[in-house]
Amino acid sequence: MQLRIAYLCGTMSWGGLEMNQLRNASWMMERGHFVQIYAQENSPIANSIKENNLPFIEIKAHKNHYDFPRAWQLYQKLKLNKIEHLIIRATFDQSIAASVSFLSKGKIKVHFFMEMDFGSPKKQFFRTWRYSFFTSWNCPLEYLKNQVLKNTNCNQNKVNVIPSGLDLTKLNLLDKDTARTELKLPQDKFIFGIIGRIDPKKGQLLALEAMLKSTFNDFHLCIVGNPTYNENGSYLIEIKNFIRINNLENRVHLLPNQSDVSVVLSAFDWTILPSDSETFGMVTIESMACGIPVLGSNSGGTIELIKNEKNGLLFETKNSSDLEKKMDLIVDGRIILDHQEIVESVQKFDHHSVCEMVEKLLLS
DSSP, rough: OOEEEEEEEEOOOOSSHHHHHHHHHHHHHHHOEEEEEEEETHHHHHHHHHTTTTEEEEEOOOOSSSHHHHHHHHHHHHHHHTOOOEEOOOGGHHHHHHHHHTTTTTTEEEEEEOOOOSSSSOOOOOHHHHHHTTEEEEEESSHHHHHHHHOOOOOOGEEEEEEEEEEBGGOOOOOOHHHHHHHOOOOSSEEEEEOBOOOOOTTTTHHHHHHHOSSSOSSSEEEEEEEEEOOSSSSHEEEEHHHHHOOTTTEEEEEEEOOOHHHHHHHHHEEEEEEEEEEOHHHHHHHHTTTEEEESSTTTTTTOOOOOOOEEEEOOOOOHHHHHHHHHHTTTOOOOOOOHHHTTTGGBBBHHHHHHHHHHHOOO
């Protein structure tokens, strides 16, 4: 049965949330469903939609709360296109999506796919009222489902676990020598890699501090990513100053965001995820799918994804000394993991399985 689905993304950022929204829309379209993606003109996601020849519908910027005029405009577009299901991922889009459900008298079903964890309880009356208009609330991991049940008044029957998916066929691995040549990285060094936004919460500076403390002075660190959208780049400047002051120019490599993450991962020996907390680290499962183990912060969804000394290793969050100890264990060869076991640990996130779960949800 063909479903008529709209994916709404009103943000102007370009990160895991937006990429997951675009990926899922593309996969559901490939599976024969009617799909449209609603976004602001000239937003990063809109540009990517056009580059990939996906169906784009322009929306105007809307407010975080109670933007009823924009909600009415969006509802009219959805109604005209006979949309049955509206999928959102950003909390920024919750209010307008709830308004669409209200305006359609529940004929347009709203499904929220959670991407960020809670910083505090969300039990205020206006939030409870808003959440009541959602047909489903979907969490990528079990710990987030428990968080939703604890910190909201959302109907527990609406809360599900559906992970973010990964198209395993798109990971075009190169041999390590070729990847390092392409990225201009040294061939004969042990390389840790960090992929993600250049942002204080992503912890790149923490990894540099651990590197400086290490008893080994021969391994390298490759940091891949762009500064957070609309930021002034001060954190990147801080990183560059740290590298310069501590004479790490020959051991630290700064690369902009890469279109093909598998090329970058092919060049790494281990991936580091030094974030304060990751709800569901896509880089974590991408790295493991490539057979590259992950040294991750002992917080958030990373705890559920990394099985210690099976597909990676955990370190104490925000603790550069503990990170340094774990890096030293790895460089010293005292942590050896099985490549096949690492790859097999993320097969459950294959996009076909995830799309089947989404279809089952929408059809129910």
